Amino acid sequence: MAALRQTPLTCSGHTRPVVHLNFSDVTPYGYFLISAAKDGKPMLRQGDTGDWIGTFEGHRGAVWGADLNKDATRAATGAADFTAKVWDAVSGKELLSFTHNHIVKTVHFSQDSTHLLTGSSEKLVKIFDLAKPDAEPVSFTGHTGNLKQVFSLDDKRVISAADDKTVRMWDVNSLTEVKKIVLPSNPTGIELSQGGEILTITYNKLVAFYDANTFEKVKEYDGPTLLYSASLHPDKQVYVCGGENFTMYKYDYNTGLEIEACKGHFGAMHCVRFSPDGELYASGSEDGTLRLWQTVVGKTYGLWKCVGPKEVADGIVSNGGAEGNGFQAEVKAEVKAEA
Secondary structure, X not given: OOOOXXXXXXXXXXXXXXXXXXXXXXXXXXXXXXXXXXXXXXXXXXXXXXXXXXXXXXXXXXXXXXXXXXXXXXXXXXXXXXXXXXXEOOOOOEEEEEEOOOOEEEEEEOOOOOEEEEEEOOOOEEEEEOOOOOOOOEEEOOOOOOEEEEEEOOOOEEEEEEOOOEEEEEEOOOOEEXXXXXXXXXXXXXXXXXXXXXXXXXXXXXXXXXXOOOOXXXXXXXXXXXXXXXXXXXXXXXXXXXXXXXXXXXXXXXXXXXXXXXXXOOOOEEEEEEOOOOOXXXXXXXXXXXXXXXXXXXXXXXXXXXXXXXXXXXXXXXXXXXXXXXXXXXXXXXXXXXX
16 A cells, blocks of 8 residues: 655745744634745745745845744744844734844744844843833853754743754843753754753754753654754654755654655755644745645645545546555645745
């Protein structure tokens, strides 16, 4: 019996490499996806289909980081123009702009969306109060390399990763470092699981999983190539990763065994993330596209439609499926995006 073939949806629109992406939580209007790219034009999309909603115009340089708050009413971006910006995600209007002294590489909303965390090539983690935009930000010093990623674990703790081979936890009240992971090489990607319990870290050809509260290593698996990003499924049964060799991999989290390896991109993959409902995962690449991949191939979801053998016999489906089990998957494989 032949397995169904993974057919990713291609989301065009960016003209330069896509370097970061993030999903919102599930809202009454579905969930949403934001992408950061070197073309300086972060884009908002419907998360389950990849349909383009809008482009945030205002940065004058490559955008390295992007985030949505939980209900997708606000967006944040960090860029090579030394600014972090907050946007109205409904209208696309710029609301706030925070000037830094160097390239802003990462941005993240606090859990309650009242503060914005940033990390930059200043080697500083900063927290801005969005209700007091003119106030000086809170700063955490200690990293000796450019910031790679920053996010809030809760309202009292912040986690950051940098090009100094470390991942650090900071206490918001005392502004001090309370925990640190020292890696053999610089982290290429880091994610906090949706439940907030597990850190997924990539470096070299490895994917490592750490307890987000204790910073103790839980698991570590070898990968087939230099890896730049990995994401753990919300149910913690599988994880996906991608990197230098253009291939998207899916593995069993408990055993480390490969489940799936799929080609699709025409450049290295810089970022991968599972959707909040776990039904798909998104990847952003050096080729300037995002692709959406099904967690369970053949399931009817978003723009993917699985049809039965009678519909196939009646000529409703003529291509795009896998044979052998009486089902074929018809997929709208290209999502056109306006730039």
